[in-house]
Every structure is written in C-alpha cells, then in structure tokens.
Amino acid sequence: MTQAEEQKRQPHLAKAPILAASGLVKNFGGLTAVDNAAIEVGQGSITGLIGPNGAGKTTLFNLLSNFIRPDRGRVIFDGEPIQQLQPHQIAQMGMVRTFQVARVLSRLSVMENMLLGAQKQTGENFWNVWLQPKQVIEEEKQLRERAMRILESVGLVHMAGAYAGALSGGQRKLLEMGRALMTDPKLILLDEPAAGVNPTLIGQICDRILAWNREGMSFLIIEHNMDVIMSLCDRIWVLAEGRNLADGTPVEIQKNAQVLEAYLGQ
Ligand SMILES: Nc1ncnc2c1ncn2[C@@H]1O[C@H](COP(=O)(O)OP(=O)(O)O)[C@@H](O)[C@H]1O
Ligand SMILES: [Mg+2]
Incomplete structure (x- = not known):
C-alpha cells in the first residue's frame, strides 16, 4: 500500500498526532516501571495500549497526564509541551482520563x-x-x-x-467516563473501561466510543479484553516490562510473534 493510500484509509495519519510522548522513564525505587517508552495517538484515532500485567501501562497513563512526574521524557499534547502543567490544566486543554479503579x-x-x-x-x-x-x-x-x-x-x-x-463497579466506570465527557475533551485516556463490566454494557460502551470518535474525539485505551481492543482500535501499542515491544494495526499486532510470546510468558 502506498503512503497516499494508507492516508486515505486512516486520514488521521496525515495530521500531526494529538498526543506524542517519547523517552519516558519512571523509576519506583529500584524498579523501572516505564523504561524509555514512546507512544503516539493520531488525531481522531482510537489507539490501544496493551501489555501483560505490570507492563507499566497505568504508570504510562499517569505520566502522560502528569498525575506522576516522569524522571525523563517529553509529552506533546495538541502541539504543546505539557510536562510543566498540572493535571487540571491538562484537562482544561482537552485531555482527560479515567482510572483503572473508578474514582467517583x-x-x-x-x-x-x-x-x-x-x-x-x-x-x-x-x-x-x-x-x-x-x-x-x-x-x-x-x-x-x-x-x-x-x-x-x-x-x-x-x-x-x-x-x-x-453503583456497581462497572456502572462506576461508566459514570467516570460520562463525567470525563462533560468537559467535551479532545482526547480521553481510558484505563480498562471494560474490566468488571457485563458483556451487554461492554457492547454499549464500544458503540458509544465509536460514536464519540465519529464526532471527532480521540481515544487512548488500555484494555485486556482483546475483542474490545481489536474491534475499536486503528493502531495498537504494546508495552512489556516498561518498554515498547511493538506498534501497528490490529492485524499486525495479532500476528506479531514477540507480542504473543510476551502474553504467553505471563
Ligand atoms: N506508585 C508505585 N510505587 C511503586 N511501584 C509501582 C507504583 N505504581 C506502579 N508500580 C509498579 O510498576 C509496575 C508497573 O505497574 P502498572 O503501571 O500498574 O502496570 P500495568 O498497568 O501495565 O498493569 C508494577 O511492577 C507495579 O507494581
Ligand atoms: Mg494497569
């Protein structure tokens, strides 16, 4: 496929990414939870972030939204460096996040x-x-x-x-997602939106994410439910032991031998 054809298929690739981070490092004592990681979210895309338990996905979210200060690295949101900003200022710029355990x-x-x-x-x-x-x-x-x-x-x-x-755990996740939407954000980071949610509601959440995405909202989603990830995302980043293992389309990731190995080795 030529670059022009690829851009036609995934128009957001033609634009600057809404979020781009590189060289992110976070140590907790002797443990390097995030180790020189990079990630990009295309403008208007639904991007996935996957990896085994303990890979550093939630920590990476915390670094992207500045809930935790990185030891190193840079984060550009909507064309601006945001390392010096507080989480609420980042939210005002249009990037909001939800938590793995919903905070309501x-x-x-x-x-x-x-x-x-x-x-x-x-x-x-x-x-x-x-x-x-x-x-x-x-x-x-x-x-x-x-x-x-x-x-x-x-x-x-x-x-x-x-x-x-x-509310049940699943309903709290929905409430948290709803509350994030009240700000009319440009980008929402969702940490395991389907975890603990019943299958009917999962289907409904996916439909909503697609509808909000059609309205122009970009998403970065951490999720273990592969059906959710594969059906929603146009691009997927894989983290293992704090490092980038792979990134690509759902089809590319599904047949990536290193990715399969990282999951089977869990
Ligand atoms: N605040 C913290 N203090 C110490 N260690 C932490 C802290 N947060 C996360 N970790 C550790 O960092 C690693 C990555 O955790 P996390 O980002 O939650 O992974 P994931 O979300 O991919 O399951 C784990 O080994 C975890 O125990
Ligand atoms: Mg996590």
Missing part, C-alpha cells in the same frame, strides 16, 4: 458527580452568582441537560438521582 464521589448523586465534571461554569465565579443569576441558572440547566444526554448514552439515566456509592 460515593456520597454525591450520579448527577452531582456529572456536574462536577463540567468546567468553566459561570457559577464557579463567586460574583457571577450575584451579578448574573439568570445566566447561571440557564447554564446549570444546560449542563443538566447535557449530563442527562450523556447518562442516557452510558445507560445510567435511571440512576441519575441515586448515590454514586450505590
């Missing part, structure tokens, strides 16, 4: 959790509450409507008024 506020309702995900609310500025109550009320109404639409799409609309603590 159990004693708040599902709707309240969703509203906390929204940024740039006029009401967040104290004086606006006094000066522009109408606008604040209108904005909150719009946020609630947006939250309900997103909750509907992740199958949680019937739980909107329930405590988040009453």
Whole structure:
C-alpha cells in the first residue's frame, strides 16, 4: 500500500498526532516501571495500549497526564509541551482520563458527580452568582441537560438521582467516563473501561466510543479484553516490562510473534 493510500484509509495519519510522548522513564525505587517508552495517538484515532500485567501501562497513563512526574521524557499534547502543567490544566486543554479503579464521589448523586465534571461554569465565579443569576441558572440547566444526554448514552439515566456509592463497579466506570465527557475533551485516556463490566454494557460502551470518535474525539485505551481492543482500535501499542515491544494495526499486532510470546510468558 502506498503512503497516499494508507492516508486515505486512516486520514488521521496525515495530521500531526494529538498526543506524542517519547523517552519516558519512571523509576519506583529500584524498579523501572516505564523504561524509555514512546507512544503516539493520531488525531481522531482510537489507539490501544496493551501489555501483560505490570507492563507499566497505568504508570504510562499517569505520566502522560502528569498525575506522576516522569524522571525523563517529553509529552506533546495538541502541539504543546505539557510536562510543566498540572493535571487540571491538562484537562482544561482537552485531555482527560479515567482510572483503572473508578474514582467517583460515593456520597454525591450520579448527577452531582456529572456536574462536577463540567468546567468553566459561570457559577464557579463567586460574583457571577450575584451579578448574573439568570445566566447561571440557564447554564446549570444546560449542563443538566447535557449530563442527562450523556447518562442516557452510558445507560445510567435511571440512576441519575441515586448515590454514586450505590453503583456497581462497572456502572462506576461508566459514570467516570460520562463525567470525563462533560468537559467535551479532545482526547480521553481510558484505563480498562471494560474490566468488571457485563458483556451487554461492554457492547454499549464500544458503540458509544465509536460514536464519540465519529464526532471527532480521540481515544487512548488500555484494555485486556482483546475483542474490545481489536474491534475499536486503528493502531495498537504494546508495552512489556516498561518498554515498547511493538506498534501497528490490529492485524499486525495479532500476528506479531514477540507480542504473543510476551502474553504467553505471563
Ligand atoms: N506508585 C508505585 N510505587 C511503586 N511501584 C509501582 C507504583 N505504581 C506502579 N508500580 C509498579 O510498576 C509496575 C508497573 O505497574 P502498572 O503501571 O500498574 O502496570 P500495568 O498497568 O501495565 O498493569 C508494577 O511492577 C507495579 O507494581
Ligand atoms: Mg494497569
């Protein structure tokens, strides 16, 4: 296939990547969890990150979003170096992430959790509450409507008024994903979105990811469920022992002998 044909098949390859990291290193005491790793997420792509348990995938996510500072390496998001930024500043730029074990506020309702995900609310500025109550009320109404639409799409609309603590593990993952979407991000990093989620919901999550992707959102997904990875991703990066083992299309990765060996050796 020529380069032009390849670009036609995967148009995002023609553009600069939305996220590009290289030379990332993270040591925990004597253990090198991430060892000179690189990754790229094409603009508009759904990119997979796979590897055996303990390969350093979650740590790599933490480095990309600056939840943990790397010992070395650089991360470019949407054309800007982001190493010096705080996670909330990175989120404001349009990169949000979910956690392997979903972090929701159990004693708040599902709707309240969703509203906390929204940024740039006029009401967040104290004086606006006094000066522009109408606008604040209108904005909150719009946020609630947006939250309900997103909750509907992740199958949680019937739980909107329930405590988040009453949700199952799988439902918490869906809520966390929904909350991330409240910010209308450019890129979402999902850490094992299908883990602990029942098969019907997994199918629904995949459909939603594809729909959001068609609207222009890019994804980087860590997942052990190979059906999910292979059906969603246009490109897959494989990490083993903190290092890049391979990257390629799902078909290339499925027949890569080193990748198979890394998994069988687990
Ligand atoms: N905060 C930490 N302190 C010490 N070791 C850690 C920490 N986080 C991760 N590790 C270790 O780093 C390695 C990679 O972990 P992780 O990134 O969670 O892998 P994966 O997500 O691929 O399963 C593991 O050996 C893990 O025990
Ligand atoms: Mg992990």
